[in-house]
Amino acid sequence: MPYLLRDLKAFLKTLIKEHIVIAPVKEKNHYDYKVLESEDEFHLDYVNTLYPPKKFLLPYEENLLLFSKRDGEFSAKPLLNKTKRVLFGVRPCDVHGIAVMDRVFLSGNYVDSFYESRRKNTIIIAIECEKAGENCYCESFGTYKVESGYDLLLTPVDDGFIVRVGSDEGKKLINELFEETDRDEHKYPKSKTFKKEKLAKMEKYFHDELWKTEAEKCLSCAACTIACPTCTCFTIEDEVQDPETGYRKRRWASCQLKDFTEVAGGMTFRKETYKKLRHFAYHKLYWSIKQYGLRMCIGCGRCIDTCPVNINIFDIVNRLGEE
Amino acid sequence: MKRLKLAVFSLTSCDGCQVVLLQAFKQLLQLERYIEISHFPLLKDKNKRGPFDISIVEGSVVNKRDIKKIKQIRKKSKILIALGTCATHGGVQAVKNFMPQDKVVHAVYPPGFIKDATEVSGIGRHVKVDYEIWGCPPVAEDIVKLLKKLMVGQKPKNINEEPVCVECRALGHECLLEKGILCLGPITHKGCNAICISAGRGCYGCRGFLNEGNVKQLLKKLTEMGYSIGQIEDILSVYMSNSKKVKRVIEYGENY
């Protein structure tokens, strides 16, 4: 049974009292996820944040292991982050983005313990969108809609929010501010879309000249992969504290950067810019279906928003095979 | 573990890098057991002559004396680190390479005062450099990180061989190019925590040109944004005038 929440601010206030609450906060010209000090910092007038909430589950830099020497022998201790946090105001597409990260890190033969620890301790409170942004492509994949992956889902309505509970953790957050209701409203704004027939035939367009011509513009600055909610590649390296202590750590890596595929001895497998751009696009839109049974792209359009030279993957895909 | 002998040398520069070094050494104080500062005239009076395990050189090569000095330093150093944009790329003063030598000299000094001036360059043009630490000024953290790695026998790659954009976006900043502000972030080495961009100022490229940087397309973008070739060249020539790709842009301008 859904609930009606009339006073969002009062709810936020109770949340902040008990949890670290991270929510979109207005910067000069954009919104970014920040730890809320007070409920007054939150205003529901954003379409979405410039950068996704992925950094709270996979930080830009993260210590994985602590090495320390005792009696001449090193030992390795994994460093798991168990801080309880609430991600508040997450848009439906980003809930899908987190679901993709879950698939990458938690499925398969090996579970990534470091991601798992952060993820298990993160409560997700999503809010449906009232309007779509200029570069929103959620229509393509239906990612404006979420059925799971959240603890609470809020739908803005005239007299407050319809709240749906998605987990036991979410249920625990329901307090006297919520009243039961049988209203079943959703907000699903219209946005742009990929041409479905092009998406289905991506394999055929792998050698399309468009990849080459579009890549000429590319600065290889990696902005698209940093801004992508489902780009989770990383590099592992050791950092020294002193000769007897140090960390094994990981840091975001990008397939757009030069040493991403460089093997010992100096050979680089994917050198050309167009191959790198194509790799990004195909991974997000096509290969991931074979890998994880889902499209990694959630249609948030951040890669377009953030590209300094206006490369638009969505537009490229729509134009494939037309030259 | 043997203590590593460290030396610091200065060529032609503002000496600002040495101030950063002092900050770095402060962080290394508790590692005194592993590292010994054998030569650092700014810090102490009694300096050893070498040989050294690690030599850090700041400043650019501007005359024949500098060339001789850097060659001597190389000979007595196992590992040579170029610190700061002067040592890695020639620094701001490399801009004079675009003017006739005698004209530049006479603009400042009386006739006959400067006799052995050469083209301004980073030390890498004259000797083999093992590591580069970029920045004007560089970041103390980079120096500390590298020295600690060398202490345990790592032979790391240069850190931060990625564009400023990576750090800038990871820190959540809005792209200045998108807002119409001239920024060299996409063609500049990261590691500065995007400090200028966080203050709303475009990147000047003080950490030097990133070899993979796509100057041609950035130039196109900047001209589309309304900047004149002259304006763009002015910014490029502050820190990047010694990079071949950038040099071509500066020389050929719109025809590049």
Add this chain to the structure above:
Amino acid sequence: MNPYVPKAVEIIERHRETDDTVSYKIKWNPKHKPGQILEASYPLIGEAPFGFASFSEDYVELLIRSVGNVTNTLASLKKGDKIWVRGPYGNGFPMKEMEGNDVCLIAGGTGIVPVKAALEYIIKNRNRYGNVKVFFGFRSPKQLIFKRYFKNWEKDVELYVSVDRGDKTWKGHVGVVTTMLDNISFEPKSFAIICGPPVMIKFAAEKMLNKGLNESRIFVSLERLMHCGIGKCGHCMVRNVFICKDGPVFPYSIAKDLED
């Protein structure tokens, strides 16, 4: 179980193989298959991927070529030192599928690593395989790796060794490894295992195809940059496969289409 936490194991033997390679025998006996990989590391230095160079229930052999930051240190360890390992990862060669057939093993340079593991497996189960021919190619006589095993292997299989450039001491074949295949014919149902530099793999595989082998019976072991070994870090991804997790062994029918 946290997959990133390595285990310290002792180096029980150390051999200098060539100028830039050493091999270790380490005290570690994980259940593994020939062709699988592992991550080896040293604290404060870093981690790198390696192939299992042996097939034994008592120990694991590793070949380390000093080509970078991590491998330089790993190659400088001594007998009795600890090395940190995790794995095994990846699929390995389909040794069971090959049973009852002739097998041809081809390796170039350090590509000998997984091939040696497969060869040791075959020798251990010699009666399960038909005729086994082994071709190793090295740059020069000084670059021969695992030479001390050659004599023993010759008791069980046909071993052919070539060098790209010979010297006064070299009495064997001179030329790239694939030139040794020229005058030899193979049963069309044979299996082949190939490992080496990308160009060599392509040449060797095409040659075996020409000799009538089926492309799904030619198995190649591929190399890519890997950081995690478990299909998370993304570095080794080519098209929809992770070399570390879905490979590093692929039938040539798939490997030939792995275009970046």
